[in-house]
Amino acid sequence: MNVSIQNVTKRFGAVAAAEDVSFDIQDGELFFLLGPSGCGKTTVLRLIAGFYAPDAGEIRFDGQPVNDVPPNQRNTGMVFQNYALWPHMTVAENVAYGLDVRGASRDEKERRVRDALAIVRMGDLAGRSPAQLSGGQQQRVALARALVINPGILLLDEPLSNLDAKLRLETREEITRIHSETRQTMLYVTHDQKEALSMADRIGVMNAGRLVQMGTPREIYRAPVSRFVADFIGEMNFLEGKVERAANGEVAVATVYGTLTARGDGFQPGQPVTCGIRPEALTPAHDGGSVNLISATVQHATYLGEIEQYTLTLADGQPLRSLETNPEAVRRPGEKLTLTVRPEDIILLRA
Amino acid sequence: MNRQNTQKRITNYESRVTPTSVGFTVLLAVFAILFLFYPLGYIFKAAFWPNGGFTLEFFRLLFTSPFQLECLRNSVLLSIVITALTTVITLPVAHWFTRYSFPGKAILSGLLLVPMVLPPFVGAIGVKQVFARFGSLNLLLDKLGLVPLDNGIDWLGAGGFWGVVILGVLHVYPIMFLNVSAAMANVDPTLREAAENLGARGWRLFRTITLPLVMPGYFAGAIIVFIFAFTDLGTPLLIGYNRVVAVQIFDKIVEVGTNPFAYTLVILVLLVTLVLFFVSKKLTGEKSYEMMARGHTAGAETPAPPRLRWWIYGGTTALVLVSLLPHASVVIQSFASHWFMTILPDQVTTQFYGEVFHHPLTLSSIRNSLLYSSLSAFLDLILGVMIAWLLTRRRAPGANLLDAIAMLPLALPGIVLAFGYVAGFNIPVDPKHPPAAWYQWLHDFIDPSVNPTVLLVVSYSVRRLPYIVRAAVAGLQQTSVTLEEASLNLGASTFRTLRKITLPLVMANLIAGTILTFSFAMLEVSDSLILAMKEAYYPITKGIYQLIGRVDPNAPAVACALGVLGMVLLAASLLVASKALGKRMGQLFRA
Numbered sequence: 001m002n003v004s005i006q007n008v009t010k011r012f013g014a015v016a017a018a019e020d021v022s023f024d025i026q027d028g029e030l031f032f033l034l035g036p037s038g039c040g041k042t043t044v045l046r047l048i049a050g051f052y053a054p055d056a057g058e059i060r061f062d063g064q065p066v067n068d069v070p071p072n073q074r075n076t077g078m079v080f081q082n083y084a085l086w087p088h089m090t091v092a093e094n095v096a097y098g099l100d101v102r103g104a105s106r107d108e109k110e111r112r113v114r115d116a117l118a119i120v121r122m123g124d125l126a127g128r129s130p131a132q133l134s135g136g137q138q139q140r141v142a143l144a145r146a147l148v149i150n151p152g153i154l155l156l157d158e159p160l161s162n163l164d165a166k167l168r169l170e171t172r173e174e175i176t177r178i179h180s181e182t183r184q185t186m187l188y189v190t191h192d193q194k195e196a197l198s199m200a201d202r203i204g205v206m207n208a209g210r211l212v213q214m215g216t217p218r219e220i221y222r223a224p225v226s227r228f229v230a231d232f233i234g235e236m237n238f239l240e241g242k243v244e245r246a247a248n249g250e251v252a253v254a255t256v257y258g259t260l261t262a263r264g265d266g267f268q269p270g271q272p273v274t275c276g277i278r279p280e281a282l283t284p285a286h287d288g289g290s291v292n293l294i295s296a297t298v299q300h301a302t303y304l305g306e307i308e309q310y311t312l313t314l315a316d317g318q319p320l321r322s323l324e325t326n327p328e329a330v331r332r333p334g335e336k337l338t339l340t341v342r343p344e345d346i347i348l349l350r351a
Numbered sequence: 352m353n354r355q356n357t358q359k360r361i362t363n364y365e366s367r368v369t370p371t372s373v374g375f376t377v378l379l380a381v382f383a384i385l386f387l388f389y390p391l392g393y394i395f396k397a398a399f400w401p402n403g404g405f406t407l408e409f410f411r412l413l414f415t416s417p418f419q420l421e422c423l424r425n426s427v428l429l430s431i432v433i434t435a436l437t438t439v440i441t442l443p444v445a446h447w448f449t450r451y452s453f454p455g456k457a458i459l460s461g462l463l464l465v466p467m468v469l470p471p472f473v474g475a476i477g478v479k480q481v482f483a484r485f486g487s488l489n490l491l492l493d494k495l496g497l498v499p500l501d502n503g504i505d506w507l508g509a510g511g512f513w514g515v516v517i518l519g520v521l522h523v524y525p526i527m528f529l530n531v532s533a534a535m536a537n538v539d540p541t542l543r544e545a546a547e548n549l550g551a552r553g554w555r556l557f558r559t560i561t562l563p564l565v566m567p568g569y570f571a572g573a574i575i576v577f578i579f580a581f582t583d584l585g586t587p588l589l590i591g592y593n594r595v596v597a598v599q600i601f602d603k604i605v606e607v608g609t610n611p612f613a614y615t616l617v618i619l620v621l622l623v624t625l626v627l628f629f630v631s632k633k634l635t636g637e638k639s640y641e642m643m644a645r646g647h648t649a650g651a652e653t654p655a656p657p658r659l660r661w662w663i664y665g666g667t668t669a670l671v672l673v674s675l676l677p678h679a680s681v682v683i684q685s686f687a688s689h690w691f692m693t694i695l696p697d698q699v700t701t702q703f704y705g706e707v708f709h710h711p712l713t714l715s716s717i718r719n720s721l722l723y724s725s726l727s728a729f730l731d732l733i734l735g736v737m738i739a740w741l742l743t744r745r746r747a748p749g750a751n752l753l754d755a756i757a758m759l760p761l762a763l764p765g766i767v768l769a770f771g772y773v774a775g776f777n778i779p780v781d782p783k784h785p786p787a788a789w790y791q792w793l794h795d796f797i798d799p800s801v802n803p804t805v806l807l808v809v810s811y812s813v814r815r816l817p818y819i820v821r822a823a824v825a826g827l828q829q830t831s832v833t834l835e836e837a838s839l840n841l842g843a844s845t846f847r848t849l850r851k852i853t854l855p856l857v858m859a860n861l862i863a864g865t866i867l868t869f870s871f872a873m874l875e876v877s878d879s880l881i882l883a884m885k886e887a888y889y890p891i892t893k894g895i896y897q898l899i900g901r902v903d904p905n906a907p908a909v910a911c912a913l914g915v916l917g918m919v920l921l922a923a924s925l926l927v928a929s930k931a932l933g934k935r936m937g938q939l940f941r942a
Contacts, residue, residue: 049840070369071839072848078840084833088855097851098841149841 001062001152001185002027003048008057010043017043019209020057025153028183030176034196035206036232041189042081044206045155048187050074061152072101077146078155082162083138085130091117091141092126098149116148117141119178136167143175147184154186160195172199193233197221205229227349230276236347237282237320243271251348257314260292262346272351279309279321281345284331285338292343296320298335303327312337371845372745375737382734383756386809390771391621397774398614409615419599423619426596429512429587430580433519437527437576438569440520440670445532447663451655459667466674467525470874470921471518472585472892473914476899476907477680478514479590487680511592518586521674523579527572534568535561567634574631578624582764585876585892589899596620597877600766604773604881613770621767628762678918685911703912706905712886713913716894719883720873720917723804723890727811728869731819734812735864739823740849744832757820760813765877768813772806772882773799803882807890810882811872818871822864826857866928870921891917 003025010018018040025031033041046052048059050071059066066074077098085094092113099109117123120140130138139159146154159175160168176199179186190196196203197217205213205220213225224230227238241255246267253260253275260275267273285293296312299319308327312320322339331337399405413419448460481487538561584597593602596616603613655663685703707713738757742750760768778798780786786794799806834856838848854861879892889897891913898910 049836051836051839071836072842072844074840075842076840078837080833080837082831082833084831084837086834086837086852086856097838097843101842101847145837145841155840 002060003153003185003187004060004063005044005048006058006060008044008047008054008059010040010047010052011055016040016209018047018054021206021209021211022057023204023211023214025185025187027185030179030186030188030199030201032196032200032203033187033189033206034193034203034233035191037191039206040209041191041206042157043209045078045157045187045189048074048153049076049078049155075149075152076155077149077151077153079139079142079146079157079159081158083130083142085133085138085141085145087130089129090126091122091128091130091133094130094141095126095145095148098145102149112148116144119147119181120144120174135162135164136171139163139167139171140174143178147178147182152185154184156186156188158190159188160190160192168195175199197233205232207232222347224276224347224349227274227276230347230349235279235321237277237279238349239275239277239318240351241273241275243267243269243273245269250343253346253348256316257294260294260341260346261343262348263344264348267348274349274351276347276349277341277345280323280325282320282322282339282341283324284322285340290340292341292346294320294339294341296322296337296339298331298333298337300333301331310337312339369845371849372741375741376749379734379737379741379753386772386813387756387759390768390775393775394614394617394621394767394771397611398618401611401614409611412612413615413619418594419616422594422596422599425512425592425594426581429515429519429595430577432516433523433580434573434577436516436520437524438573441524441527441531441572444667444670445528445535447655447659447667448528449532449535451653451659451663453655453660453663455664459664459671462671463528463667464525465671466521467523469522469675469678469918470585470876470892470914471522471583471677472589472874472876473681473895473918474518474522474677475514475586475589476895476911476914477677477682477684478518480684481676481680482514482517511587511590514590515583515587515592515595518590518677519580519583521677523576524670524674526575526579527569530568530572530575531565534565537568538564570634571631574627578627578762578764581623582620582766582877584766584880585896588880589896597764597766600770601877601881604770614774617767617770620764624762624764624767681911681914684908685915687908703905703908704916706909707912707916710909712889712894712897713909715887716889716891716913717916719888720890720892723807723811724869724872726804726808727815727872728865730808730812731816731868732861732865734816735819735823736854736861738816738820739827740853742820743824743827744835744853758817760815761817763814765810765814765875766881768810769878769881772810776806799882800884803884803888807878807882807888810878811875812868814875814878815868815871819861819864819868822860822867823857826860827853830856863928866924870924870928873920873924874917 005021005023008018008021009016021040021044023031033044035041043052047054050066050069053067061074086097089097095113095116096109099112104112113126114123117126120143122137122140122144125133125137130141133141139162143159156175160171163171172195175186175188178184179199188195188199197220200217202214202216203220204211207228213220213229215223220229220233224233224236230236230238239255239257239260241253241260244252244254244259246252246264246269249263249265251262251264251267251273253262253273255275262275282294294314296314298310299313300311302309306325308324308331310322310324310331312322314320320339398409399407401409413423444463448456448463479486483489582597584601587593587595587598588601592598596619600613600616600620603610603616606613686700707717738753742754742757776797776799778790778794780791780794785791795801797805830853835848835852838852839845843851873890874892875890876892879890880896883889883893886897895910895913895917898906898913
């Protein structure tokens, strides 16, 4: 099912939890809403489920406006953050509930409950009560309960936030597997960028009630449109500067650390810009001939085996983070280091 | 134009109109108008506009009649004395039970609450046997050589004043105890520690820190006690202390159509209780909730020092024993074939219990009480669920109003409501002119002088509604809303969700609340005395009242046996309720 959110605003008192939010989720897509807590992503999810009605704007399912459709007629399947399994029903009864409501025959109900529990690998525990299940198992039942009704869209509200680190990884793969097997349209809300980057077809990044950027994980990571997005997703060094020259897609930026060459269009000489550089793009320079050389002093080094993380300081004292894969030498605090970055790895952000 | 339309359609789901919420609201509104506002409005109209025009004439008469003034003075004095005595008894006990730990504490605190469920009305029968001029207590004192019988102490004093006080205090001190000890337990121990750290201790610490923090809780309890004392009908009536407002209202029921004076008295009682109720609401306000939300802090209790421990055991046991005395005497009396001028009866018999089950009045009264109580508990269950659901799951604009109306019966004395019903639902039929069929039906079905069943059931329900609403609200608040959202999300309707998910989850609370309303209805006094006018419809309480007044020498003992049966029923159902509710039961009785 296609879901279309058009200029939706939702206020709670004076606070706009979602402001003029627009995006489309394509049929079969695994769409992520990513943002810090309080950014309004859960509000958008609940607007789609129908637990809130928008103050302005329209929500459409396959082109049909659903603003006035109550939640119990929207056919969305929701996985709640706290799972919300009914403690007075068994696993099977929890999963069968939505089918009961839809008046499924007994045979059909049994078959579909069995299939749904098989998909989440919980077939053996159908007769248990939710209190007897571990957190990860409860999570799977909640998923089965939402999937079994063949929802137009599956809504997942921070589904992994109550799991420990190992289970989180497993369940991530589980959801990805289920998505690729069923091609179920899904909206997944999280504040965890790793979940979003590794699983999403597309990501919408939210901040303070607004949708600030939308794109594939690669686009979001490689070309963030704002300092917020750049900072929130992954790590980023920010170096302030001014455009010196701009021609043929090449931009020279003057900074106090030297002139940096970057790629970009539509910049004017004299324009203030911020150069965003990911730590992994900033590596020790091996020979003297390359461009974009930055010298810094090692403050602290953390050895992680396959990589080494450096915290450095620039000439004016600004901190800088860098990574070296397969580190060749031991760098000690106080050591001077010359770093380099490829022009295409510098993200130019208009101030 | 188009834009305006779309904007109009957009509402919050939380307040979105569903058939279920509309249905509930309409049903509740009809019920409230019919059985709460109409009878109260009727009283107001009859008191201020008796002949169409507004007049304060009856209030002038009330405040110039020496007799009425005496009744009013007696009622106020009674309430003040009962409240003061309750305070004196309760404060040290509450202090002991919140600050110290000692062996047997759980049992003792349970025993302390027992008198609350023993109807003072039944105790009133026993109090005479024990405390009268030639009652057991004076006979015992004489025998022990402490006070000679010729000089026996007049315990009931001043025409029964002290008898009413004793019964009142012994009945309501648990309510004060619950309120005060809750307030004391909610005082963050670090607040006291901070004062101790700065050098305050003992009395100074209590006066400057504990007392001000406990005050709102204390006043809330004191106001409940005061309202109870001011409006209690059964105890003074049975003791024979008739010059109080409540008994005066009861006496004027028969002339309800002709004497507007009674309305004035009812209005007075209503105003007093309403004012006090809102004062207490203001006092408890939101602050007390805030403190409660922080929860109890562990380590606030210290082991009681050995010397103090004996004070605690002695004081608490004495209090419990004395409060059980009237009811114990009722039990003894129900087995006594002859009890006169002796400490304990000479002969024991079970014949009165046999009579209870053969006597036409007692048998029908037990049957009636069971019927009325079951129906009213059922009605309360339905009303309570609807109200609690609207309150917790649909925070609609009218929620505060609904909450206020649901809690109003706490401030609504039984005599006021029952009086309003008798006056407002008086549906006379002139036998010479047969009325329309619907009118005849109203007359046969609603008019309490014909058949009080409907109004008795409704009045029991209305009076106990706050308890079941609280029980249901507490259950709903403990149940996560997402459990219901999950059901809506899977396509279930609001009503199906309520039935399949919400209700099963709060069942324990609902059962407990229903049992509570059932058992209190069994021994409800003022509504029963006022509304049941024909012997065939008497419930247990009115049956007891009727038997006590009979000349038949066996009648008082049969009344006692009936009272004991009532208490046994009450105790059994409360036991079941406390099993279901556990520790939370005490919370239902706080302000």
